Every structure is written in structure tokens, then in C-alpha cells.
Amino acid sequence: MNQENSHKINKNLSLLLRWYRLKRVNEFAAQYDEDRAWNVIQQRIHQRKRNRVFTIYAGMAASVLLILGAGYFYSTYDDQSLFAHQGEQKAVLLVDRNKSYQLLSKNESILTENGTPIAQTTKNVLRYDTDHQAEGTDKHTLNIPRGGEYRLVLSDGTRIHANAESSLTYPPTFGNGKREVYLDGEAFFEVAKDSLHPFIVTTPYGSIEVTGTRFNVNTYRENRTTVTLEEGSVRVFHEDAGEEEPKLLQPGEQAIIQDKAILTHPVQIQEYISWTNGIYEYSNTPLDVIVEQLSRWYDVDMKFINPKLRERKFAGVIFRDQPLQKAVDVLSKISNVRFEQKGNIIEITEK
Secondary structure, eight states, X not given: OOHHHHHHHHHHHHHHHHHHHHHHHHHHHTTTSHHHHHHHHHHHHHHTTTSOHHHHHHHHHHHHHHHIIIIISOOOOOTTSGGGOOOXXXXXXXXXXXXXXXXXXXXXXXXXXXXXXXXXXXXXXXXXXXXXXXXXOOOEEEEEOTTEEEEEEOTTSOEEEEOSSEEEEEOSSOOSSOEEEEEESEEEEEOOOOTTSOEEEEETTEEEEESSOEEEEEOOSTTOEEEEEEESOEEEEXXXXXXXXXXXXXTTEEEEEETTEEEEXXXXXXXXXXXXXXXXXXXXXXXXHHHHHHHHHHTOEEEESSGGGGGOEEEEEEETTSOHHHHHHHHHHHHOEEEEEETTEEEEEEO
């Protein structure tokens, strides 16, 4: 495949993703006022009846967004409110035991103990030098706080997107053996292909071995590692498997490492990897799962006053680049619950 064809394919995939996201916004936003949203959508369809499908859906979504922008979200907030919180690109990089870098929006060079550049932050991505060999350099640790996320490209070209409240430890350069990193939290991996040097992700409860693939790893839940495969194949090992053979995952499958066992099953992978595209996509998801994600991403503490509300289900899309207020307005309207700030905690009650 030549470079021109590859560029066209990537462009088409980007357009398809945009169409899909707009379509989901339309579907979900219409639940606020079905009659009003439907009338606007019908007008747009008739006006652009002969246009391409993508144009129609873009117009539909734009109409609904205008409705929302005109004041459909009923709550307001100020800068002191927890509801004004937004996630951002931030991390702390620990190198050579005693040195740390605050990775925010500025571009910065990462140096070894002897002052040699080994990595660079550019546009909120930490990139390691693929040519430099750092003799005797200690492993680096990237810590992502609550309310943050960060991307990095390792020395072998592997791309990693680390989520909030996560820690990733790795060597600044890989040697001639296996490529191994340690994760506690959540990250999406796009591993550079190298059949001679397996890539291993070690977690507190198990490990994943690949040679080149795309997958998500989540260890937020206590005593559990969840692996969701998008592309390629991976082998999943339990930390204390004993006689049990590793499980081989195929695209669209998920493995849960827990209680000295590995359980596998098919899943809708977008529910588990959509966060890497700037959205949370839900399909009949319990509210307690959603609240855990929002608490971590927006760096707020939430409390269910009525425990039964934890199992209330929600389907829709939430955009991660919007303030918390937008997310709770969505949940309040569809799930019939109320979010109210009490001091430094947001309480969740029945409407």
C-alpha cells in the first residue's frame, strides 16, 4: 500500500468516526425532548434529502447541538463549583530515582543523569528517542493523577494512552530481550510489531503478552485485571495460575483475571475503549460504573445516598472534554437522579 492510499484510508476512517460520534450525539440528545428534536431533524432531512448520508447526519447532529446550546442543560455553575471540573492532559514523570518532570502543556526535553536528551514532550505527547541508547539508566515511571490523562511513544514505537489515576513503569530504551512494562490503572496500547521481542504488560494480578496489537488494560477494580482486545491477538496470564494455560484472545473479546482464574467473553469493545477517543459510550451500563469513571476523570468524590441507585442503567454518550456539569445533566435527565454538591462531595439522590 503506497503512502497516498494510506493517507486516503486514514482520512476516510477519520470522517467515519466523526459521522459516528455525531450520530450518537443525535440519538442520545433526542431523549431530552423527543418531539422538538424529531421535528428539527425531519426539517433537516427534507432540506438535504438528496445529499450524502454523512451530510444528513452532520446536519441532524448540528441541529440538536443548537438545541442543547440554546439552554437545554438546566443547571449552571461557577468556577468554584465541583461541577466546573474538567479533565486535562497532565502527568508526572519520574526519572533516575531523584528527578521528576511535571508534564503539562509546554514542550520540554527529558534528560538522562549525564544531561543527554532521551525524550521530548510535544503537543502533550511524551516521545522517546528511538535511536538513543541510555546505558545504565533506571526505569521511568509515568504517574497520571486523578483528573488527567497522557500519551507516550516508547523507544520501540509502541503508543500508549494512559488514563487518570494510573501508573506506568518502563525502560527508556529496550534491550535485545523482551519488552516489558508495568501498569497499575488503565491504558490503551498500540504495540509496535516485533515478533522477535515480545511485548509484555505486567499488572498486579496478571500479565499480557503480544508481538503487535491494539488492546485496553484496566486494573482499577481490586484484585482484577480486565483486558479488552481491539485488534490482533494477545495471550493473557494469571499471576498465580499454577497449572492453568494462558488464554488467547481474539478481537472483540475480553479477559478478566480474577480469583486465580481467567474468564473470557465477547464484548462491545467501544464501551471499553471509547475513552481514548474523547467520549464515554454506554449501553445499559450501571450508574455506579459510570460514577466511578466520572469521579476519576473529573477528580471529584461522589456518594450514593440511596445504594439502590447504583444499579440504575444508562445508555448514551458523554464527552470527556466538557465540564462535569454537562455529564451530570445528561445522567439526571435520563436516569432520573439528582447530583448535589455538599461541601467537597457530590451526593447522588433520587429526583
